Each structure stands twice: as C-alpha cells, then as structure tokens.
Amino acid sequence: MSLDLFEAVKRKIEEVYPFLxxxxxxxxxxxxxxxxxxxIKPDFLFLPKYKNYEQLKKNLIAVRYPKSFNEYPLNRFYLPExxxxxxxSFTEKSDFIKIEEVVAEKSLKDSKIVSNIIKKYPDVKIDYIENFKSVKKSLDIAxxxxxxxxxxxIKENFDFLKxxxxxxxxxxxxxxxxxxGFGCPMECEYCFLQGYQNFEGIVLQSNIEDYLKKTIDFFRNIxxxxxxGTGEFTDSLVYDDITEYSVDIxxxxxxxxxxxxxxKTKxxxxxxxxNLPPASNIAFSYSLNxxxxxxxxxxxxxxxxxxxxALKKISDYGYSVGFHLDPIIxxxxxKDLYRDMINEIFSLMSPSKIRWISLGTFRFKPDTKKVIENRFKENIILDEEMIIDFDGKLRYPYSLRKEAYLYILNLLKRKKMDINKVYLCMEESDMWKEVGLAPILKW
Ligand code: SF4
Structure with missing residues (x-):
C-alpha cells in the first residue's frame, strides 16, 4: 500500500510541478x-498551485506539521530523499528466534554459552573464528x-562498564x-538499534566473570x-536461557x-x-506499551x-520491580490507550511495590527514519510530527512531549504513585521543571 502510494506521489508531483x-x-x-x-489529507486535492518553491514548501510543511510549524524554524523539519x-521490507515469521548459525571465537569452543546453544539447537551450524575483530563491520537494511x-x-576485553x-x-x-549482549531479535519498529548496528548477527559475551569483577572493583569505594543495568544494547533477558547471565549476576x-x-526486559x-533467593537490590523492569x-x-x-x-510474579517472589514507559508513542x-494501560497496571500492582518508572517519548537519530520507513512501510509510529530537536534527534515537538508527560504523570498521581520515583529519560532539564519533577531520584 505505502509502496503504491509512493509511486503515485512521484507521478503526481512530476505532473503538477514539472518545473521543480x-x-x-x-x-x-x-x-x-x-x-x-x-x-492528514485523503487525496491530492490539497496540492497547492504555487510556482514559487519557497512558498510551496512552506505551505506543505504547514499542512504536514500543524503543531510544530509555528514552534520551530524551517531547518528543523527533516526532509531527506x-x-x-x-x-x-521486514517480513514477520513465526519462528523469530530460530538461530541458524553460531560463530564463536576459537578459544570459546568449550564455553557454557556454546554448549548451551548446541543443547538447545542441535542442528545449528557452528563456525569458529580467531577473533570477532575480523568480522565485517558494515550493514545494509537487508x-x-x-x-x-x-x-x-565472543570474549570482551575492554568495553565492560560505562x-x-x-x-x-x-x-x-x-x-x-x-x-x-549486543543486538536483539524482537523487532520493535521504533528500536534505535536499527540505525546503530553495523554487523550481521547478535553478540553474546562469554566472560561474564570479567564483567562482574570490573563492576565490583569500580564501585568498591563508593x-x-x-x-x-544491562538492556541498553539488547533486551536483558532475551537470551537468558542460553547465557544464564541472570544467575551469575x-x-x-x-x-x-x-x-x-x-x-530491563520485555x-x-x-x-x-x-532458582535463586531473591534480593531487594536486584530489580526487574518491564518496558510497557x-x-x-x-x-x-x-x-x-x-x-x-x-x-x-510476569512483573507481579517477580515482585511477589521478592525482587524489586519497575517499569519503563519508553518510548511513549x-x-x-x-491518551485513551495510556489511561487504560495505567488503570490495568495498578489494578494488579500496588504503587508501593514499584521502585521506579521512567518516561521517555519516542526519539531517534534522523538517519534511522529512513530505516524504519523502509523496513516497516505500513508503520503508524512515524505519522505524528517529529522535528529535529535540541540534541539533533528527531522528537515530538516540545509542546506535545510536555502534554504527554503531564498527562501520564497525572494518571500516576491519581493512582497514588510516589512521583519522586518517576524520572524522564533523555529530556531537557526545563522539561523536568515544567512537568513538576524534582531532578533528584529517590529509588
Ligand atoms: S526489545 Fe528493545 S532492544 Fe529489542 S528490538 Fe525491541 S526496542 Fe530493540
């Protein structure tokens, strides 16, 4: 459908504005x-008749971006080819996590991760390489x-904690x-990794003991x-049946x-x-939408x-829990969708059990827009207005972000959630102030 629309638009623009x-x-x-x-418009009837390009462009931007047109200068509207x-295009399959090939560094032949993979996927093809450094680092959408x-x-040697x-x-x-861990198979259309990853595969590091030691040494005197946490460049638990990272951690x-x-997981x-005794300094938080x-x-x-x-089961067992409303789409x-969701969360969970909640509206590097619109041509996540904002990322306009945060915070307050446990992820300090959040976290 979107491909057909794209072709139709190209033909129409050729016909109406041949002079461009x-x-x-x-x-x-x-x-x-x-x-x-x-x-926003149902057909081509809205096309303005201007011959002057600047007037034409302004007019079209005003139609596409009615909320941000008066809030942002023209150079904040991202218009790549x-x-x-x-x-x-991404095509969904039923066996999303079917692993067909394992490429392991030679020295890790007998590692726990490799033997767990073989146990779970006996037909998997295994190749050994000297070092992950030799793997090609460039990746197209296909x-x-x-x-x-x-x-x-792989064995990680440098990049443990930051x-x-x-x-x-x-x-x-x-x-x-x-x-x-680096990479994730869950295919969220909004995932920032689509614009970030530069090799074809998913990385699991086998030397968890080095990660633990580095972390303990680093925080020894604090x-x-x-x-x-893990979960920045992958989902923390998506391969936990293979890696068993959670057990060691x-x-x-x-x-x-x-x-x-x-x-952090979904x-x-x-x-x-x-299989382990719970501890209150160990937390599990779900990303929810x-x-x-x-x-x-x-x-x-x-x-x-x-x-x-799952969150409730983990909390009842004795671990701490939290959740992330990020990205808010x-x-x-x-508004109705988020209201209903928050009602449902608190019909199951007591607010006193929630250790933290983060809020963050949808954002990504501008180049990632081309990846999302190509992989997920029928997406709904790019339909809202997004402009290049203070940090060079595409974001909803300030006024819409503020409206979303205030709306959700108000819902949380009504559920008697302690607002001191709520924080904004990757937001300007002015926004924290304007939505009434103190910049000190009390988790
Ligand atoms: S679960 Fe997280 S890391 Fe995985 S695809 Fe979705 S957004 Fe990306």
Missing part, C-alpha cells in the same frame, strides 16, 4: 507522501533484516550500563547506591547492596531467576497482559 529541480522535487515528494500516508524499496539468525560468541551517555543537554539519571550482586542492579524468559501499540509496532514481544503478570488515540 531534482532536490526540490524530492522534498515535495516526501512531504506529500507523509501528508497522505498519515491521513524518500526511497522505499520493496526488498528492504543484512539487518537477517541478523538474528546468527549469534556471535556511565550511560544519556544525550547532550539532558538531565542524566546517573545510570551505569553493563555492556553485556558507598552511595549506584544503579547499574544475581548470585554476585546480591552480596553488594550498594549496587542496585536492573534487568520477555518472559525469567525461569532462571526463580499499550497493547494496540504492541500489536502494531512490536513484532515478537509478549502482549502487555503477560508482561504485567503518540499514535492516534494515545
């Missing part, structure tokens, strides 16, 4: 395509679509990231509680009470964690109800 030069025509094609795809290719068939098992880079000009939540960090360790791959958005925009994640039941009807 190539680059100007490209901008007009993108604007008109987006206006029609997002349903639209180039949709059929062969780049390669990205195939990445989850291949697992790399402070979350957050984003420039944002208020940081003082988080540390344990770089365990007495205040420090929040550390819980066993070790439950002895270090100044480390608040967070597993999966139900949680069996391992119930209303079911309609999950069905539309996440291809291999469990439904909302299953995630919240302002698709059609979003």
């Amino acid at each position: 030069k190539v680059n100007k025509k490209r901008e007009v094609v993108r604007l008109v395509y987006e206006i029609l795809k997002s349903g 639209l180039n949709l290719k059929k062969e780049d 390669g990205y679509n195939k990445r989850s068939k291949r697992l790399y098992v 402070r979350c880079p957050c984003t420039k000009k944002c208020l940081s939540c003082d988080y540390f990231v344990l770089n365990l 007495k205040k509680p420090i929040r550390v 819980i066993k070790e960090f439950s002895k270090h009470k100044n480390i608040i360790f967070e597993f 999966t139900l791959n949680i069996d391992n964690i119930f 209303p079911d309609k958005i999950i069905k539309n925009s996440e291809h291999y994640t469990p439904p909302f109800k299953e995630r919240i039941s 302002c698709a059609q009807g979003w």
Whole structure:
C-alpha cells in the first residue's frame, strides 16, 4: 500500500510541478507522501498551485506539521530523499528466534554459552573464528533484516562498564550500563538499534566473570547506591536461557547492596531467576506499551497482559520491580490507550511495590527514519510530527512531549504513585521543571 502510494506521489508531483529541480522535487515528494500516508489529507486535492518553491514548501510543511510549524524554524523539519524499496521490507515469521548459525571465537569452543546453544539447537551450524575483530563491520537494511539468525560468541576485553551517555543537554539519571549482549531479535519498529548496528548477527559475551569483577572493583569505594543495568544494547533477558547471565549476576550482586542492579526486559524468559533467593537490590523492569501499540509496532514481544503478570510474579517472589514507559508513542488515540494501560497496571500492582518508572517519548537519530520507513512501510509510529530537536534527534515537538508527560504523570498521581520515583529519560532539564519533577531520584 505505502509502496503504491509512493509511486503515485512521484507521478503526481512530476505532473503538477514539472518545473521543480531534482532536490526540490524530492522534498515535495516526501512531504506529500507523509501528508497522505498519515491521513492528514485523503487525496491530492490539497496540492497547492504555487510556482514559487519557497512558498510551496512552506505551505506543505504547514499542512504536514500543524503543531510544530509555528514552534520551530524551517531547518528543523527533516526532509531527506524518500526511497522505499520493496526488498528492504521486514517480513514477520513465526519462528523469530530460530538461530541458524553460531560463530564463536576459537578459544570459546568449550564455553557454557556454546554448549548451551548446541543443547538447545542441535542442528545449528557452528563456525569458529580467531577473533570477532575480523568480522565485517558494515550493514545494509537487508543484512539487518537477517541478523538474528546468527549469534556471535565472543570474549570482551575492554568495553565492560560505562556511565550511560544519556544525550547532550539532558538531565542524566546517573545510570551505569553493563555492556553485556549486543543486538536483539524482537523487532520493535521504533528500536534505535536499527540505525546503530553495523554487523550481521547478535553478540553474546562469554566472560561474564570479567564483567562482574570490573563492576565490583569500580564501585568498591563508593558507598552511595549506584544503579547499574544491562538492556541498553539488547533486551536483558532475551537470551537468558542460553547465557544464564541472570544467575551469575544475581548470585554476585546480591552480596553488594550498594549496587542496585536492573534487568530491563520485555520477555518472559525469567525461569532462571526463580532458582535463586531473591534480593531487594536486584530489580526487574518491564518496558510497557499499550497493547494496540504492541500489536502494531512490536513484532515478537509478549502482549502487555503477560508482561504485567510476569512483573507481579517477580515482585511477589521478592525482587524489586519497575517499569519503563519508553518510548511513549503518540499514535492516534494515545491518551485513551495510556489511561487504560495505567488503570490495568495498578489494578494488579500496588504503587508501593514499584521502585521506579521512567518516561521517555519516542526519539531517534534522523538517519534511522529512513530505516524504519523502509523496513516497516505500513508503520503508524512515524505519522505524528517529529522535528529535529535540541540534541539533533528527531522528537515530538516540545509542546506535545510536555502534554504527554503531564498527562501520564497525572494518571500516576491519581493512582497514588510516589512521583519522586518517576524520572524522564533523555529530556531537557526545563522539561523536568515544567512537568513538576524534582531532578533528584529517590529509588
Ligand atoms: S526489545 Fe528493545 S532492544 Fe529489542 S528490538 Fe525491541 S526496542 Fe530493540
């Protein structure tokens, strides 16, 4: 459908504005395509008759971006060439996590991860390489679509732990990231990894003991509680049946009470964690979205109800829990969707059991837009207005972000959630102030 629309728009622009030069025509094609795809206008009847390009462009931007047109200068509207290719489309399969090939560093032949993979997938093809460094580091969209068939098992030597880079000009939540795992097979249409990953496969590091040691050494002399987590460049538990990272992490960090360790997940791959005694400094937090958005925009994640039941089970067992409303997607009807979702969460969970909640509206590097619109041509997540904002990322306009945060915070307050446990992820300090959040986290 969107491919047909794209072709129709190109033909129409050629017919109505034959005088435009190539680059100007490209901008007009993108604007008109987006206006029609997002349903702002039903057909080509709105096309203005201007001969002057600047007037034409302004007029089309005002139609495509009615909320942001008066809020942002013209150079904040991102108008790269639209180039949709059929062969780049993502196609959903029923066996999403079917691993066809393992590529392991030779020295890791007898590692726990390799033997767990062989036990679970006896038919898997195994290749050995000297070092992951030799793997080609460049990836197009077609390669990205195939990445989850291949697992790399490697030994990490340098990149163990780092402070979350957050984003420039944002208020940081003082988080540390344990770089365990890279890549994820769950195919969320909004995933930032699509614009970030540069090799075809998913990496699992076998030397978990080095990660644990580095972290403990790093925080040895820090007495205040420090929040550390996996789940920045992958889902923390998606391969936990193979890696058993959770077992090693819980066993070790439950002895270090100044480390608040967070597993961020959407999966139900949680069996391992119930074989250990729970500890309150070990937290599991689920990324949640209303079911309609999950069905539309996440291809291999469990439904909302299953995630919240898992969260409750983990909390009842004795671990800490939290959740992330990130990315908040302002698709059609979003207010009703988020209200219903928050009602459902608190019908199952007491607010006193929630250790933290993060809120973050949808955002990504501009280049990623071309990947999303090509892989997921019928997406609904790009229909809302997104402009290049303070940190160079595409975001909803400030006014819409503020409206979303205020709306959700108000719903949380009505449920008697302690707002001191709520924080904004990657947001300007002015936004924290304007929505009434203190920049000090009390988790
Ligand atoms: S679960 Fe997270 S890491 Fe995995 S595809 Fe979705 S957004 Fe990306």
